[in-house]
Amino acid sequence: MTEELMTQVEAASALLAYIFSGAIGSPKGKGVGYSLIQATPSIFSWSAALEDFDEPATSIHRYLVKVDRRSKEISLPEPIVLSKPELAEAILAATGQHLASSTRFTDGALSVSYKVIVQESQDVAYVVQLRHHGRVASMDALMTLISWTTDSRILPVPPVYPIPGEGKRQETTGMGRQITRLIPGVMASSVYPGLSHEKKLIFVRNIALAFQACWRIQLPEYLIGELIADTIDGRVILRIGPDRHNELGGPFTSVREYLQAHIRSSLIALEKQQGIQEYKDRFLHRIRDFVSNHLHKIPFIVEHIPIVAVHADMGPHNIIVSSETVPEIRAVIDWEFVASAPYASLYRIIEMLFREPAPNGFGPEYEGAAELREAFWATIPDWKHWEQSATTKTFLEWFRFGLFMKPEWPGDLRKDEIEGFWQENIRVVEDILNKYVTFGVYYPAGHRDKFNVMDISLPHVELGSEAEKGDRAANKI
Template structure:
């Protein structure tokens, strides 16, 4: 009888133990950030990092770690970086300009970022991001399309500079490269706690206007719930709805009711796996299972179909 392959949960436990062992740096006082990059029949590939739990936002070292599903062996971690030569090649391919300088930049939640300047426009800076989550080519098309149709004072979207052939490269490597222009400013999360109530209201109002503007996107007529995917075909932007990847729910779903069922079932699975809350599981897990197994059919009728003018698509911008 052949040996059983490791499941994703088993591989994750192996990954966390490996990272907390000090394999990619001292773990004291830090948490592990991780994300699944690729799942193959033979191996899982993870992006992992050690991050300060209470420290200020700062670039972190991220590593690609592969776990063999049969042997459970872990390959040596691969430090994910872009060299000066790679940054220069990417910037030239996207903008036709020549690199002058580069420096690590504050990362998004799942990205690795560099700030770069070029010879031809020293007063302009770009951000070169390595992203595994979301199709970079689709995000480039969607961001460019939104910037053309919506007032930048309402929804400011930085210009993006697609790298030729990046879709094929991301499929092959699991990690794509995106280059938007750097918009100078301060992250709202760093100053929001110190703002007055009146100042916070201004930000919230602007966010509400930005969300309202997103409804102006011309979505596919056949309304589904999933990830919004954009492509340029014969010079025209074409949108379609694919499976939900943000939560890994699958789909796309034809009704809100089916989407909610999948989301609740996914949340139940996550709760069952959660460690350190056994007291709460003992008190509540049985009731939650009963609801999921026997009562989810009773979703109110008004939630069974999406709004006729909305498809509830989820797009992914820079993180």
């Protein structure tokens, strides 16, 4: 009999139990941050860390933990670090300069970071990051392309220093090294909530122009998926592959197919979410039925939404601003989440500009939020037209269903506070279920259209035809 191998979900559950057992330190008052580094037929390799999510961003002790799929054994944790000789080798290969000193630096969500000073220029600092999620060679090429083709005053990116052969090295080890110039300043997320309304207005106008510059990058074809950059004979060539960031698959030739994959993925996440049983009892059965039987009702109008290049994590937490003139953008960093996607898929990231930070990612609106929104979209009037269009409103109706289908764990909130914490989740889910599903209604023969005003069957449309692609491409800006 063939022995069954552990699935990724089973391995993740085993990993969490192992980390919460105290394998890398006391988990008291902390959460576990983990992500898959590499999967082979025999081994899952994970990055795992204990994190205090309420504390300011800092350097984090991350560990490599391997789970054997056949034996189900878990390896002893190994610190994920770059030694001083490894840092010296990387800096020399990329810049031709020699290491003088290095210190641990503030980490990204999926990286381990170091600040490096070189002997040749003590007043210049570099950031060396060990990444396992982003394709480092692709990130370097894309950031180089942006620096060549966009106005650095509008969409500034840190200078990059590619390490020769790093793409192949990452394919072998699962982790790649990226070197960029350290840009002086502060993270916008640390200062934006406390800015005056007038300075917030300046910042949202600046970031609107940065979004527009990104959206104007010329895509190689009309597909939805990960945007990958290759350097070939000194030229940067873009291509689109399957969506890795959210594990949706693809690349998708249809917006409807993309939305369907997005919603199905959200349902899987909802089914796995712990600590929300009251919510599941209320909605899970209805959501499962809706996803199984009603996704064909996504209106064809969504196919007209512009597909653009997006930095899918371009929120204030990845924007460096001047510490003296705060609204001035000094750099947009962490280009590992880059995609060819509908522009409105950035809904949650853009909403960060208008809402206070919150554990569920949807905090109360700032005072003057309406004016902030108007300032953002009025700065890029072509996109304001799309933002107000029926196409975008319909797309967001279905996209937000995927976003808000799974609520966050309410933590220690009292029972009477949980409903408010989940308010937007409940509203979005109930709105779409009530609009597109009618339960328990009897339709006399020949009178379905008369009575079923909520359950509209859309005409069949063959997706992916050359004519349709041309029509959709014409809606790009």
